[in-house]
Amino acid sequence: MDSSTRIQHLLEVSNLTKYFDAGRGRKVHAVEHVSFAVDEGMTFGLVGESGCGKSSCARTIIRIYEPTEGTILFEGKDVSHLSQRILQPLRRDMQMIFQDPYASLNARMTVRDIIAEPLLAHHVVKKREEANEIVFRMLERVGLTREHANRYAHEFSGGQRQRVGIARALVLQPKLVICDEPISALDVSIQAQVVNLLREYQDESGIAYLFIAHDLSMVRYVSDAVGVMYLGELVETAETDELYRNPLHPYTRGLLNSIPVANPKLARQRNQSGIEGDIPSPIDPPAGCRFHTRCPYAKPICAEETPLLKNQGNGHLCACHLYD
Amino acid sequence: MEQKWEMLSSSNEDREKIWSRSRTFAGDVWFRFRHKPTALAGLVLIAVLMAFAFFGPLFTKYDYAEQNLTVVNIPPRMTVYDAPDGNGYLTITQNLKLLRVDQDGRLGEQLSRVRDDDARSMTIFDCGGTEVGLYYGKTPYKVCNPDKLTVYHHRTIWNRSYLLGTDALGRDILTRLMYGTRVSLMVAFVAAFVNMIVGIVYGGISGYVGGMTDQIMMRIVDVISTIPLTLYVILIMVIMGSGLQSIIVALGSVYWVDMARVVRGQVLSLKNQEFVVAARTIGSSTRTILFQHLIPNAMGSILVTVTMLIPSAIFMEAFLGFLGIGLQPPLASLGTMCNDATENLRTSPYQLFIPALVIVLIMFGFNFVGDGLRDALDPKLKK
Numbered sequence A: 001m002d003s004s005t006r007i008q009h010l011l012e013v014s015n016l017t018k019y020f021d022a023g024r025g026r027k028v029h030a031v032e033h034v035s036f037a038v039d040e041g042m043t044f045g046l047v048g049e050s051g052c053g054k055s056s057c058a059r060t061i062i063r064i065y066e067p068t069e070g071t072i073l074f075e076g077k078d079v080s081h082l083s084q085r086i087l088q089p090l091r092r093d094m095q096m097i098f099q100d101p102y103a104s105l106n107a108r109m110t111v112r113d114i115i116a117e118p119l120l121a122h123h124v125v126k127k128r129e130e131a132n133e134i135v136f137r138m139l140e141r142v143g144l145t146r147e148h149a150n151r152y153a154h155e156f157s158g159g160q161r162q163r164v165g166i167a168r169a170l171v172l173q174p175k176l177v178i179c180d181e182p183i184s185a186l187d188v189s190i191q192a193q194v195v196n197l198l199r200e201y202q203d204e205s206g207i208a209y210l211f212i213a214h215d216l217s218m219v220r221y222v223s224d225a226v227g228v229m230y231l232g233e234l235v236e237t238a239e240t241d242e243l244y245r246n247p248l249h250p251y252t253r254g255l256l257n258s259i260p261v262a263n264p265k266l267a268r269q270r271n272q273s274g275i276e277g278d279i280p281s282p283i284d285p286p287a288g289c290r291f292h293t294r295c296p297y298a299k300p301i302c303a304e305e306t307p308l309l310k311n312q313g314n315g316h317l318c319a320c321h322l323y324d
Numbered sequence B: 001m002e003q004k005w006e007m008l009s010s011s012n013e014d015r016e017k018i019w020s021r022s023r024t025f026a027g028d029v030w031f032r033f034r035h036k037p038t039a040l041a042g043l044v045l046i047a048v049l050m051a052f053a054f055f056g057p058l059f060t061k062y063d064y065a066e067q068n069l070t071v072v073n074i075p076p077r078m079t080v081y082d083a084p085d086g087n088g089y090l091t092i093t094q095n096l097k098l099l100r101v102d103q104d105g106r107l108g109e110q111l112s113r114v115r116d117d118d119a120r121s122m123t124i125f126d127c128g129g130t131e132v133g134l135y136y137g138k139t140p141y142k143v144c145n146p147d148k149l150t151v152y153h154h155r156t157i158w159n160r161s162y163l164l165g166t167d168a169l170g171r172d173i174l175t176r177l178m179y180g181t182r183v184s185l186m187v188a189f190v191a192a193f194v195n196m197i198v199g200i201v202y203g204g205i206s207g208y209v210g211g212m213t214d215q216i217m218m219r220i221v222d223v224i225s226t227i228p229l230t231l232y233v234i235l236i237m238v239i240m241g242s243g244l245q246s247i248i249v250a251l252g253s254v255y256w257v258d259m260a261r262v263v264r265g266q267v268l269s270l271k272n273q274e275f276v277v278a279a280r281t282i283g284s285s286t287r288t289i290l291f292q293h294l295i296p297n298a299m300g301s302i303l304v305t306v307t308m309l310i311p312s313a314i315f316m317e318a319f320l321g322f323l324g325i326g327l328q329p330p331l332a333s334l335g336t337m338c339n340d341a342t343e344n345l346r347t348s349p350y351q352l353f354i355p356a357l358v359i360v361l362i363m364f365g366f367n368f369v370g371d372g373l374r375d376a377l378d379p380k381l382k383k
Helices: A054-061 A082-092 A111-123 A127-140 A145-148 A158-170 A188-205 A215-221 A240-245 A250-257 A264-271 B012-016 B026-032 B037-059 B175-211 B211-226 B228-240 B244-252 B257-268 B274-282 B286-323 B335-341 B350-377
Strands: A011-021 A027-039 A044-046 A069-074 A095-098 A176-180 A208-212 A225-230 A235-240 B077-082 B089-092 B098-101 B108-111 B113-118 B122-127 B128-136 B143-144 B154-158
Touching: A011 A054, A027 A044, A027 A054, A027 A095, A027 A208, A027 A225, A027 B350, A044 A054, A044 A215, A054 A176, A054 A208, A082 A095, A082 B257, A095 B274, A111 A127, A111 A145, A111 A158, A111 B286, A127 A145, A127 A158, A158 A188, A158 A240, A158 B113, A158 B274, A188 A208, A188 A215, A208 A215, A215 B113, A225 A240, A225 A250, A235 A240, A235 A250, A235 B143, B026 B037, B026 B098, B026 B350, B037 B175, B037 B350, B175 B211, B175 B244, B175 B257, B175 B286, B175 B350, B228 B286, B257 B286, B274 B286, B286 B335, B286 B350, B335 B350
Parallel strands: A027 A235, A044 A208, A044 A225, A095 A176, A176 A208
Antiparallel strands: A011 A027, A011 A069, A225 A235, B077 B089, B077 B154, B089 B098, B098 B108, B113 B122, B122 B128, B128 B143
16 A cells, blocks of 8 residues: 555554553453554454453443553544543444443333433434434334334343344444444344344445454454454454455464354365364463464464564465464 | 144234333332332331321321320320219329319319328319319229228220320320321431432442542541441530431431442442443433433432431431430420330330330331332342
8 A cells, every 4th residue: 555645544443452450460461452444334343252352452442441552543533542521522423332232221211212312412412302203213224113212121122122222323323333242142043133234224324333243254244354353462354255265374264164064064074173272361461472372383483473464465464473 | 723834924013013011110110019018018107107197287186285284194094983973984193183084085174182181191082072082002092982991993994085195294195196206207208318319429429430539438438437327416416406407417417328338339330331331432421321320220229228228317316316315395206205205104104105116117117118129129030
């Protein structure tokens, strides 16, 4: 990319680092030196095992957590160290869908009030009553009816609740929605429903998603580009087709091999195994390449030197000593 | 039914429809509350006591301060002697006088004294022309015929003039009880309300802001609660002087400590819940987060704490009254009534039993309601 004609990304995260204090001077290395970009109308998928820092990364980007280091450029503006007061109007363009549709809706509020809350917070409407029309339209947009507006969250099923959460995130027509594992708490038939809803909305409005999941097939289905995270670090990132066709990092390969295959004949042919062992503690991550403790191809250098993300062609970035 | 397995048509509307009846959170709580007999009994008890305290005075012909020294310490159930003139009964008052009592048990006039007969330990009264003697040589005192020295036939009947008897100043205990219950309930409600507000604000700020502010605010609470709260209340009462306002101020300014702890704990656990995080990412103001998300969700525990606080405030007020630093006479409260009763405890124990019973009923009522509320507000017990 020529630096003079550099395209402005909608969201550009560079070198993002988040440490949590674990007491007694120890730190949880939740997110370390993560860089990626999301363009308008695009979906960037972030995958990895549980505990690899995907959600921490998302929450740092939306400034629920304060970043330890690095910059977050949203529409070219550095939001990484703005105070919450200055950040407030910017939140209108950056919303979030939460993983747990049960915990993320206030049990004491009706669906109408839940969806109207962003409208009131950003003074789109002055009074609660004025929000009604927008709320009804939004409810119908996510496949619910206006009769649902007076119901409380606990009366809904999981899928319906998640659609209420989506309606709340989309009602301000933001430019970016961070979907923090929006489907992992739902059963499979509902997952497709929710994901299709998100995609349809993207086609209509050109919204961008940062889509976080641990379900690789779902990420392949929704994303334009994918980043793979391991123990707080981004180990590989590429266009979706490129990544799934030609995974470079041993961790990515292991992940892809762990996708269940429906056809038992094909499954038997697959001789490569998934990843062995457990993810190491993020309080004291391994030196060098973080993955070397579980990597089948580990070399001596892997334990000493941290590999950098390097372009392996086709915009395919991978951090692994195998490709040095 | 040949085509048992035929697919029924279903529209999207049907699939999304919620068939259960819509029930608000409050409706849900009420549903669980009324299915618990003790809680309901407590609620009824409180309602009855409140009706007694607030509407009772409309039906009584006495005033709480009205003294009648001729009818001192008359019990609700009296021992009466047949009047020799056949006109009702006679009863002995505590200051050794004879009172007429009619057939139904209503008190009449006092008999006039004719002379003392010290030799026979008797006072002679005039009862419609006949002389009757009040023998005070040995307890229990008796009414007798001074000539034949025979005790008149006696029996016990209910006091119809003063249903619960009179106190040492001849005031109607029932009327004083109504006013006393009223004062006690009022003190308790106002104190509980003040505590609730102070506790919510203090605990809310401490829990929500967190960090150093929380540390300092909670240490202050710790310091306050190391000294028994009773002592504070007494000290405040000593400084401010006795009276209704000072009781309310004293109770209100001390008991918020528990409430603040409860609210802080709730806010601490709630503020990291996903729906509060969601409100922050939406960009809602701190005010919205506090008053729409945190406080409504903490309201359950707050209500339970308040209903538990009311009986302790009532008890505290009664205790202060009992010590004599509560309300000043002639105002009545349950505690001052108990205090007044102790002077005549041996001769008129009913004066202590009656207000004590009311205190017990109030405590029972509120504790039952508090218990019931706690269970009803616990969503884990949802049916």
